Amino acid sequence: MSDAERPTEGGTGDDFEPIQVFPEAEEMDLRPGADNCYKCSTCDTNCPVAEVDDEFPGPKFQGPEQWRLKRQDDHDVDDSVMKCSNCMRCDSACPSDVPLSQMHNTARGEYVDERMDTFSREYVRNRILANYRRLAPLGSMFPRTTNFVMGLSATQWLGEKLLGITSEREFPSFATETFREWWDKRGGAAASRKRAQEARERRGGDATSKLRAEDPRARRDQDSSASRGGTSDRTEPKRIAYFHGCYSNYNTPEVAKSLVRVYEHFGYEIVVPDQHCSGTPMFANGMIDDARRSAETNVRELAAALEDGADIVASCSSCSMSLRQEYPELFDLAGIEDVAANTWDAVEYLRVHEDLEAELEGSTVEDDLSFAYHAPCHARNQGLDGQTIELLSRIDGVEAHDVGDSCSGISGTYGWKAENYDTSMKIGAEMFEHMADANADTGLTECPTCSMQMEHGTGYEITHTLEVLDAALVGTETEGRTQ
Amino acid sequence: MAIEDDVLVIGGGLAGATAALAAADQGGRVRLVSAKQSTLRHASGLIDVLGYTPSGEGPLSDPFAAIPDLPRGHPYERVGPDAVHEALDFFDAIAGDAYAGAGTESNALVMTFGGTVKPTARYPTATAAGLASDDRDALLVGFETLPDFDAPLSAAHLESAGVPFAVRGVTVRFPGLARDDAKLTRYAHLLDRDERVSAAGGSGAREALAATVEPHVAGASRVGFPAVLGDERADEVRADLADRLGAEVFEVPMGPPSLPGVRLEELLYDALSDAGVRVTTGVPVVDYEPDAEGAGRIDRVVVDRNGTDVPHRADQYVLATGGLVGKGVRSDRERVFEPIFDCHVPHPADRYDWFVDDAFGDQPYAKFGLPVDRDLRPLDATGDPEFANLRAAGAIVGGYDFAAEKSGAGVSLATGSVAGRGAGAEVNDR
Ligand SMILES: Cc1cc2nc3c(=O)[nH]c(=O)nc-3n(C[C@H](O)[C@H](O)[C@H](O)COP(=O)(O)OP(=O)(O)OC[C@H]3O[C@@H](n4cnc5c(N)ncnc54)[C@H](O)[C@@H]3O)c2cc1C
Ligand code: SF4
Ligand code: SF4
Numbered sequence: 001m002s003d004a005e006r007p008t009e010g011g012t013g014d015d016f017e018p019i020q021v022f023p024e025a026e027e028m029d030l031r032p033g034a035d036n037c038y039k040c041s042t043c044d045t046n047c048p049v050a051e052v053d054d055e056f057p058g059p060k061f062q063g064p065e066q067w068r069l070k071r072q073d074d075h076d077v078d079d080s081v082m083k084c085s086n087c088m089r090c091d092s093a094c095p096s097d098v099p100l101s102q103m104h105n106t107a108r109g110e111y112v113d114e115r116m117d118t119f120s121r122e123y124v125r126n127r128i129l130a131n132y133r134r135l136a137p138l139g140s141m142f143p144r145t146t147n148f149v150m151g152l153s154a155t156q157w158l159g160e161k162l163l164g165i166t167s168e169r170e171f172p173s174f175a176t177e178t179f180r181e182w183w184d185k186r187g188g189a190a191a192s193r194k195r196a197q198e199a200r201e202r203r204g205g206d207a208t209s210k211l212r213a214e215d216p217r218a219r220r221d222q223d224s225s226a227s228r229g230g231t232s233d234r235t236e237p238k239r240i241a242y243f244h245g246c247y248s249n250y251n252t253p254e255v256a257k258s259l260v261r262v263y264e265h266f267g268y269e270i271v272v273p274d275q276h277c278s279g280t281p282m283f284a285n286g287m288i289d290d291a292r293r294s295a296e297t298n299v300r301e302l303a304a305a306l307e308d309g310a311d312i313v314a315s316c317s318s319c320s321m322s323l324r325q326e327y328p329e330l331f332d333l334a335g336i337e338d339v340a341a342n343t344w345d346a347v348e349y350l351r352v353h354e355d356l357e358a359e360l361e362g363s364t365v366e367d368d369l370s371f372a373y374h375a376p377c378h379a380r381n382q383g384l385d386g387q388t389i390e391l392l393s394r395i396d397g398v399e400a401h402d403v404g405d406s407c408s409g410i411s412g413t414y415g416w417k418a419e420n421y422d423t424s425m426k427i428g429a430e431m432f433e434h435m436a437d438a439n440a441d442t443g444l445t446e447c448p449t450c451s452m453q454m455e456h457g458t459g460y461e462i463t464h465t466l467e468v469l470d471a472a473l474v475g476t477e478t479e480g481r482t483q
Numbered sequence: 484m485a486i487e488d489d490v491l492v493i494g495g496g497l498a499g500a501t502a503a504l505a506a507a508d509q510g511g512r513v514r515l516v517s518a519k520q521s522t523l524r525h526a527s528g529l530i531d532v533l534g535y536t537p538s539g540e541g542p543l544s545d546p547f548a549a550i551p552d553l554p555r556g557h558p559y560e561r562v563g564p565d566a567v568h569e570a571l572d573f574f575d576a577i578a579g580d581a582y583a584g585a586g587t588e589s590n591a592l593v594m595t596f597g598g599t600v601k602p603t604a605r606y607p608t609a610t611a612a613g614l615a616s617d618d619r620d621a622l623l624v625g626f627e628t629l630p631d632f633d634a635p636l637s638a639a640h641l642e643s644a645g646v647p648f649a650v651r652g653v654t655v656r657f658p659g660l661a662r663d664d665a666k667l668t669r670y671a672h673l674l675d676r677d678e679r680v681s682a683a684g685g686s687g688a689r690e691a692l693a694a695t696v697e698p699h700v701a702g703a704s705r706v707g708f709p710a711v712l713g714d715e716r717a718d719e720v721r722a723d724l725a726d727r728l729g730a731e732v733f734e735v736p737m738g739p740p741s742l743p744g745v746r747l748e749e750l751l752y753d754a755l756s757d758a759g760v761r762v763t764t765g766v767p768v769v770d771y772e773p774d775a776e777g778a779g780r781i782d783r784v785v786v787d788r789n790g791t792d793v794p795h796r797a798d799q800y801v802l803a804t805g806g807l808v809g810k811g812v813r814s815d816r817e818r819v820f821e822p823i824f825d826c827h828v829p830h831p832a833d834r835y836d837w838f839v840d841d842a843f844g845d846q847p848y849a850k851f852g853l854p855v856d857r858d859l860r861p862l863d864a865t866g867d868p869e870f871a872n873l874r875a876a877g878a879i880v881g882g883y884d885f886a887a888e889k890s891g892a893g894v895s896l897a898t899g900s901v902a903g904r905g906a907g908a909e910v911n912d913r
């Protein structure tokens with residue numbers, strides 16, 4: 001383990017016990033929200049689980065009906081809440097603003113706390129899956145050994161028998177060097193500051209301003225950019241705090257490295273604050289206490305970065321979703337609203353703060369590429385569903401086909417559970433078919449678990465949008481792509 | 484900087500989607516932003532133009548004959564009868580084979596799940612064999628687990644309404660469903676994928692359903708089911724069932740939630756994607772900033788992405804956020820208002836005048852909405868346009884009661900295409 005990692009791996013967050021000013025999230029009263037429901041069932045027609053699994057009563061029951069029952073008498077939370085995959089599709093469907101996913105998260109937390117036996121196989125398994133970040137460092141200490149052992153069919157068989165983790169899937173392999181190790185070796189924030197400054201000087205005069213002048217839209221914007229602060233001053237330091245999450249640290253550091261290169265290309269210096277898991281897998285497993293502990297560290301560190309003038313960006317759509325929506329819905333921590341309001345999806349941020357489209361216009365990649373793109377549910381919920389296709393269409397030689405709006409079916413840890421595997425693959429069937437029809441070279445998405453499902457269901461290799469932007473904007477310009 | 488487009492349409496229901504398609508037809512770059520799902524998921528999927536006059540005469544067989552007599556301020560009066568024709572042509576081109584009735588002026592009469600007959604201008608192909616003007620004998624099949632459609636009762640209603648054919652109804656159990664309150668999408672999925680259903684010895688859902696219904700067909704030449712017959716592969720499901728039953732198969736449009744409405748939504752969103760419209764869903768427009776130079780223009784609107792404000796700018800805007808159900812118009816105890824631009828919504832000062840006691844009476848609130856000029860620009864209290872670059876379309880437009888007139892989809896198509904075309908043309912003029 002490198003020095004750079006120690007602070008986050010150590011106990012700083014875990015034994016940090018803030019004063020509880022507000023009541024526990026589990027005691028949150030969502031019953032009034034249930035009254036907004038006018039029973040239109042729009043949520044039910046959007047639920048991917050209810051479509052393939054008879055046993056699941058659907059979001060309307062899970063949310064407003066259950067909360068209404070709870071008001072009438074002290075009704076226990078129904079165990080079917082554990083079948084909800086937390087895709088949050090119902091949330092963005094409801095025309096009446098019923099806080100469905102908040103209801104599900106809270107009910108799940110209550111169910112796990114009150115009704116689940118902490119010695120049960122299911123609880124232990126869920127806790128392990130939810131706390132991937134705690135195991136990942138072990139895996140990445142000896143990545144080759146771990147990858148070998150996890151790939152053994154005996155291990156997978158044991159996983160299924162002992163823990164109920166499906167043996168149908170292959171465990172994601174660990175990178176031989178984590179992102180944070182790479183970042184540290186590269187010189188951390190100091191090196192980034194230097195590179196960013198160089199980029200700003202390089203960009204200061206010509207390259208982009210010429211591009212912008214050619215685009216009437218860009219011109220229109222430049223006229224008024226003073227009013228927004230916007231991109232007017234090209235030599236001012238610009239800073240972002242990167243929330244990389246677990247997966248791009250331990251498993252796909254290429255994504256994180258691409259983010260670094262793309263942001264530095266635009267003249268941003270990057271800081272990489274200490275961080276824990278975003279909490280997404282914990283919400284989905286009703287481990288609200290674990291999630292709160294992680295949130296305490298994340299909010300503290302990210303709020304400090306905001307103080308230092310950085311905006312927060314994330315490369316994983318579930319991480320940004322969690323920081324933006326679930327944090328303020330579920331926890332009351334100092335600075336949490338501020339963190340939520342200043343967290344961005346990494347691509348969206350550039351879209352709004354730079355003229356990313358103009359910059360991509362006419363750029364090229366080494367070899368022509370076609371992608372089968374799946375928008376993750378959690379990106380959809382943030383209004384990011386069309387973004388990738390819009391941007392990639394600007395790059396010469398890149399073709400991206402949207403494979404439709406169905407859910408991939410894996411929903412984080414959900415599809416890893418032996419009892420959900422079939423449901424997960426049934427939900428994914430539509431996406432698999434559309435991916436096959438797209439006849440592309442590579443699959444594309446912004447969610448790590450969607451990418452596992454896409455690969456598993458189709459055999460496509462999967463990449464991340466930031467990697468494509470990196471190839472188009474930076475290419476081999478400064479750092480070797482192998483780094 | 485803001486996210487930039489030529490035309491920004493706010494609201495993704497039938498009106499917004501139509502406006503975006505019409506604007507894209509003019510060549511500009513168009514974006515559609517929609518917060519939540521629209522009332523298409525509640526609606527029957529039928530395209531009603533005008534079934535009854537505002538004074539309740541009908542059912543009308545020729546809606547176009549009644550349009551010239553509509554009161555001043557009615558959306559059809561605003562855009563004119565030609566625009567309504569053009570809007571239907573526009574829809575016919577988008578819908579292609581998925582809808583029937585294309586090119587006709589007169590209303591068709593469709594059987595509904597309540598056993599009534601409804602006048603409508605266009606209807607899904609899945610419903611085509613279910614016209615009430617058709618004289619072939621019919622069997623209606625209901626499912627025990629979908630009590631909203633009581634087939635024997637509906638059949639009895641139809642017979643007593645004097646339809647020109649014999650109609651019977653039967654209730655059966657849908658094979659292979661484990662729970663009584665399974666979602667409509669579950670029925671559709673079983674049939675779409677022809678999943679094995681355990682109840683019937685491992686045969687596929689289509690075969691099992693046909694086997695259950697077959698003994699009841701007894702010479703009927705068409706069989707109507709509640710509208711759950713498949714989703715992506717609905718045509719294939721119907722054809723397969725028809726083959727096995729030896730009779731034509733049709734769907735009876737249902738109340739909310741509605742799969743034909745979902746299918747129409749899918750059709751529109753596919754068309755948007757084909758037309759290159761940029762679609763952003765799941766996030767609301769919450770505010771706007773006026774142009775700094777005054778001139779009564781909107782400079783940009785603010786989209787709330789889960790707490791982060793993201794500016795979006797366009798040259799022209801179309802407001803299609805729906806009526807009281809779609810949340811385009813809201814009310815509190817004091818007033819009725821339009822929440823994004825605070826456009827003027829005329830309404831009586833006393834909230835007790837918003838309703839009349841008779842639940843089936845002519846409800847004032849049903850007509851609440853924005854007054855517009857003939858270009859569909861919302862008007863302020865003095866009758867001047869609120870903004871030079873804002874148009875309105877769909878249920879947010881005032882002056883009509885879509886539920887009473889049966890004019891919901893028609894008004895959305897007509898106002899959507901006029902507003903979208905106008906917005907797109909104005910971009911080109913600049
Ligand atoms: C129960 C019911 C049954 C119906 N049945 C029929 C029928 O049988 N036949 C028929 O012809 N018509 C029917 N209609 C009418 C028809 O479905 C539509 O109401 C009509 O076409 C109006 O559509 P619209 O696009 O204007 O609004 P809506 O469908 O209401 O869509 C408005 C959209 O705007 C979005 N929105 C709202 N506020 C914002 C914001 N701030 N930012 C971004 N987006 C926003 C909403 O989320 C929604 O997606 C029915 C309507 C209802 C409610
Ligand atoms: S979509 Fe919203 S209002 Fe409709 S049934 Fe679901 S929770 Fe209730
Ligand atoms: S979060 Fe997804 S799986 Fe859970 S109830 Fe909502 S739509 Fe269904």
